[in-house]
Amino acid sequence: MNKTDRLYIGITRAAWGYFFLYFNVDINMGGNTVGLLPAFVGMALFLSAIELLKEERRNLALLRPFAVALLVWYLAGWAADIFGVSLDTRLPVISLLTSLAGMYFQFQLMTDFAALARIYVPDNPDLERRLLRWRTIQTVMLTILTVLVYVFDIVPEGGYGNLVLMYTMLGAGIIQIIVGICLMAALFALRRAIGTENTGTEQ
Amino acid sequence: MRDIWGFLMQTLTASGVAVLLLVIKAMFRDKLSPKWQFAVWGVLGCVLLIPAGAFGRYVLVNWQAAVETLKTLLTGEYTLTQVILPFPLPVTKLPANAAEWIFVIYELGVLVFLMKYLVSYVRLGSVLRKRENESEGAGTDNNYKEAEKVRDTAEKYSLPVCPVVPVAGIHSAFIFGIFRPVLVLPAGEMPDEKVILHELLHLKSKDTLWGVLICIFRCIHWCNPLLWHCADLAGNDIEARCDYRVLELLEGEERRDYGRILLSMANEKYARMPGTSSMANGGRNISRRIESIVRFKKYPPGMALVSVCIVMVLAFPVLAGTKAEVYTEKWSEGYTGADTGNIMTAYAMASARTRWCTTPAGALDTYGKSLLKENGIYRAMCAPLAMQEDIAEEMKNSSGWSSELGGTANAERGYYVYNLESLDSDRYTAVMIIPLLNAAEDAGRGGDMSSAEKLSYGDDLSSAEALSGGKNLYPEEGKLLAAVQQVRVEREGSRWVVTPLDTTEIVETSDMAPEWGSRAFPSYLYTATAADFRVDIQYQQSFAVDNTIVNDGQQSLFFGNTVTFDTVPKPDAEFARVYQSSLVTCTYIGDDAGKADITELGITAVPMDDPENRPELPSVSNGFYSSSDGTISNSGYLDGETDWDPVIDMGGSGGTAVYEKPANKLPACFAAELYINGEPVAELTLERVREK
Numbered sequence: 001m002n003k004t005d006r007l008y009i010g011i012t013r014a015a016w017g018y019f020f021l022y023f024n025v026d027i028n029m030g031g032n033t034v035g036l037l038p039a040f041v042g043m044a045l046f047l048s049a050i051e052l053l054k055e056e057r058r059n060l061a062l063l064r065p066f067a068v069a070l071l072v073w074y075l076a077g078w079a080a081d082i083f084g085v086s087l088d089t090r091l092p093v094i095s096l097l098t099s100l101a102g103m104y105f106q107f108q109l110m111t112d113f114a115a116l117a118r119i120y121v122p123d124n125p126d127l128e129r130r131l132l133r134w135r136t137i138q139t140v141m142l143t144i145l146t147v148l149v150y151v152f153d154i155v156p157e158g159g160y161g162n163l164v165l166m167y168t169m170l171g172a173g174i175i176q177i178i179v180g181i182c183l184m185a186a187l188f189a190l191r192r193a194i195g196t197e198n199t200g201t202e203q
Numbered sequence: 204m205r206d207i208w209g210f211l212m213q214t215l216t217a218s219g220v221a222v223l224l225l226v227i228k229a230m231f232r233d234k235l236s237p238k239w240q241f242a243v244w245g246v247l248g249c250v251l252l253i254p255a256g257a258f259g260r261y262v263l264v265n266w267q268a269a270v271e272t273l274k275t276l277l278t279g280e281y282t283l284t285q286v287i288l289p290f291p292l293p294v295t296k297l298p299a300n301a302a303e304w305i306f307v308i309y310e311l312g313v314l315v316f317l318m319k320y321l322v323s324y325v326r327l328g329s330v331l332r333k334r335e336n337e338s339e340g341a342g343t344d345n346n347y348k349e350a351e352k353v354r355d356t357a358e359k360y361s362l363p364v365c366p367v368v369p370v371a372g373i374h375s376a377f378i379f380g381i382f383r384p385v386l387v388l389p390a391g392e393m394p395d396e397k398v399i400l401h402e403l404l405h406l407k408s409k410d411t412l413w414g415v416l417i418c419i420f421r422c423i424h425w426c427n428p429l430l431w432h433c434a435d436l437a438g439n440d441i442e443a444r445c446d447y448r449v450l451e452l453l454e455g456e457e458r459r460d461y462g463r464i465l466l467s468m469a470n471e472k473y474a475r476m477p478g479t480s481s482m483a484n485g486g487r488n489i490s491r492r493i494e495s496i497v498r499f500k501k502y503p504p505g506m507a508l509v510s511v512c513i514v515m516v517l518a519f520p521v522l523a524g525t526k527a528e529v530y531t532e533k534w535s536e537g538y539t540g541a542d543t544g545n546i547m548t549a550y551a552m553a554s555a556r557t558r559w560c561t562t563p564a565g566a567l568d569t570y571g572k573s574l575l576k577e578n579g580i581y582r583a584m585c586a587p588l589a590m591q592e593d594i595a596e597e598m599k600n601s602s603g604w605s606s607e608l609g610g611t612a613n614a615e616r617g618y619y620v621y622n623l624e625s626l627d628s629d630r631y632t633a634v635m636i637i638p639l640l641n642a643a644e645d646a647g648r649g650g651d652m653s654s655a656e657k658l659s660y661g662d663d664l665s666s667a668e669a670l671s672g673g674k675n676l677y678p679e680e681g682k683l684l685a686a687v688q689q690v691r692v693e694r695e696g697s698r699w700v701v702t703p704l705d706t707t708e709i710v711e712t713s714d715m716a717p718e719w720g721s722r723a724f725p726s727y728l729y730t731a732t733a734a735d736f737r738v739d740i741q742y743q744q745s746f747a748v749d750n751t752i753v754n755d756g757q758q759s760l761f762f763g764n765t766v767t768f769d770t771v772p773k774p775d776a777e778f779a780r781v782y783q784s785s786l787v788t789c790t791y792i793g794d795d796a797g798k799a800d801i802t803e804l805g806i807t808a809v810p811m812d813d814p815e816n817r818p819e820l821p822s823v824s825n826g827f828y829s830s831s832d833g834t835i836s837n838s839g840y841l842d843g844e845t846d847w848d849p850v851i852d853m854g855g856s857g858g859t860a861v862y863e864k865p866a867n868k869l870p871a872c873f874a875a876e877l878y879i880n881g882e883p884v885a886e887l888t889l890e891r892v893r894e895k
Contacts (some may be wrong), residue, residue, distance in 0.1 A: 092525065093263055096516075096520055099516055100230070103509065107509040108509075111503070140508075142512070143512040146516045147519050150519045150520045157775070
């Protein structure tokens with residue numbers, strides 16, 4: 001596998017990783033919920049992308065421990081969901097740690113992809129800026145959503161504040177899905193640009 | 204902190220956060236900047252400043268329940284320790300037990316450490332002030348040159364400047380003082396510009412102030428080695444942050460020089476002192492700092508964003524805490540203290556005390572459900588502290604805590620709160636009504652007739668049928684047996700608690716929607732007399748918390764989702780709805796001869812808020828009419844010439860509304876008009892004569 005193939009496949013896997021991270025479809029089987037697009041598959045794709053791209057961007061290798069930890073957490077959470085157990089509720093401290101790790105992981109991963117864009121698509125600085133912009137928005141949205149979950153715990157049940165908070169969370173969730181789509185689109189644009197640049201170079 | 208238990212809660216809470224921070228700092232050691240590494244200690248600083256268990260919330264681990272359990276096991280007390288301030292308050296009375304003696308020893312420790320640091324600070328301050336005066340008087344060339352170099356360095360890097368005090372016998376420079384800081388330099392040596400830069404950066408960041416704050420925390424938590432370790436690490440992080448800032452301002456060879464300067468300080472002795480910041484902080488720490496210099500990299504601007512976001516996501520759950528939950532796992536399955544042992548009983552009681560009711564509605568909801576589920580833990584949540592020991596003792600029996608309702612509660616029906624009345628802002632009275640299973644239902648639900656025999660109702664329920672010897676009464680068809688109890692709801696510190704005011708009375712009432720009022724339940728009585736009739740209106744209010752559980756998974760094709768009553772207490776609940784009902788009775792009080800002239804009786808009644816402003820009453824209706832504003836109108840022929848029952852039920856009206864405080868606003872009186880044989884005979888004003 002040459003460098004272009006590695007870049008192409010690595011970026012593709014990362015883009016599809018976001019698909020699994022941001023989208024979910026649950027089915028009910030005998031009263032238990034089974035996620036059909038589990039987040040751990042997304043983490044496995046990210047991990048695979050890191051393995052492919054770590055030689056192109058050494059910083060990516062630093063994310064490997066986080067990716068493995070998050071993969072294990074998401075896998076455990078998916079399995080626990082099937083049995084009707086919420087790991088976030090049962091293990092709040094671990095949940096908090098993985099939230100922090102996840103936030104840093106997402107931020108650094110996109111920073112590294114932006115750096116790859118700068119290196120391999122030097123003629124298109126807009127692409128790097130686009131990746132960094134969506135990275136920043138993603139980080140802010142992740143923070144807002146996580147904080148909102150904790151605020152939800154403080155606001156008394158059944159009040160007006162509770163209602164406002166629910167709609168705010170719904171709105172933030174929708175924005176986050178849009179951000180996920182934009183991140184995927186930016187990564188696919190990077191993949192396309194790298195393919196084009198390389199084809200040009202080879203010719 | 205007023206006792207050793209309060210201190211334990213505070214220091215354990217901080218320790219939990221300290222462990223979390225150590226893990227998080229290890230996770231991000233080489234990923235986030237030294238500025239972040241120091242700033243994140245601010246979360247621990249805030250936790251140390253917030254009283255543990257404030258607002259009934261805990262941080263990471265419910266230390267309050269653990270400390271309360273320990274207290275109960277060691278002392279047998281069922282009190283509730285609440286930390287009002289995050290520092291120890293002076294002892295005001297002689298210690299009476301071991302726990303109080305330990306607290307006195309702890310406070311003496313705090314004093315010793317405070318004095319130690321204060322004395323060293325004052326002594327150093329006075330020595331430096333003396334040296335400052337001497338050097339100003341001497342005015343040697345060397346002193347001027349040192350001060351000039353400091354000024355030049357400050358100007359070059361746009362940093363604040365402070366007086367310079369040369370002191371003989373010290374090895375490295377440091378900043379001293381909070382309010383009027385000075386830069387102390389080794390006398391006779393011209394310091395390197397990078398050393399001055401380091402110290403001026405400390406001055407700019409007011410690091411001496413942080414040092415004092417850390418010292419205060421050391422004094423308060425002098426017996427907690429984990430927090431002392433964190434204080435050491437925070438001190439090191441201040442230096443590392445300063446190194447990083449220096450390296451940001453230096454280039455190439457200058458950075459290596461800076462490392463060499465640090466290396467030269469590796470063997471110097473150092474003592475942590477409040478109000479100082481010294482570049483030399485011990486050989487081991489300096490070797491770590493040199494490693495950091497070797498690895499030095501400038502963090503990209505975007506890192507600031509994720510650093511702030513990570514602190515926010517970390518700080519919010521840590522500072523806001525988690526609402527305590529009650530340990531009911533065993534007790535909800537019918538276990539008792541006899542099954543679970545002393546420790547589990549003490550823990551369950553402690554968890555109940557620490558998950559207190561924050562509203563009167565929450566306290567009544569919890570009390571109602573404790574009766575419905577015969578659950579001592581629920582009862583402990585809303586019981587005054589004085590009752591906790593008795594509840595715990597009952598729970599330790601094989602039969603467990605008893606609600607003493609006189610029957611088996613019908614938990615599926617829920618409970619009813621009637622006639623909630625505010626005595627003042629901290630006290631209410633109310634009537635708690637618990638529907639009971641009748642004997643057949645009780646036996647049919649897995650109970651046996653012996654459990655049904657627990658039902659022991661009074662002889663006054665003549666309509667009920669006795670199975671044997673006046674016991675095991677079945678209510679009539681369409682009737683409901685209910686336990687009725689007067690209760691007081693009051694504030695006890697931060698807790699709202701419920702105290703029964705009398706023993707439970709069993710009544711029989713209609714099985715139809717008991718929230719809409721019943722003549723069998725206590726009521727406010729309004730009365731007036733005219734034309735040989737006494738008119739009584741029983742006015743009732745019932746208050747409901749939303750306890751509906753919609754079962755999504757059990758849909759019926761015709762009736763939609765099934766709905767059940769939520770039997771889990773809601774200690775923070777507010778009432779959702781209030782129901783009002785007025786039931787009218789006319790009683791003939793004249794002689795029998797007068798009865799012959801009366802063939803038809805009618806009445807209209809309207810509640811009045813202002814006795815001076817009598818409303819216009821509607822004409823009596825032909826038949827029964829009522830509206831949700833409380834208007835009642837009814838008329839009818841009396842059955843029989845003179846032998847009609849002198850007590851005539853004229854029906855009632857009711858209304859419901861969303862609950863709004865104050866909810867127990869009662870009508871001042873009722874305006875009524877009595878009709879006999881179709882003609883108005885008297886205008887009445889019904890005054891309230893009985894509270895309940």
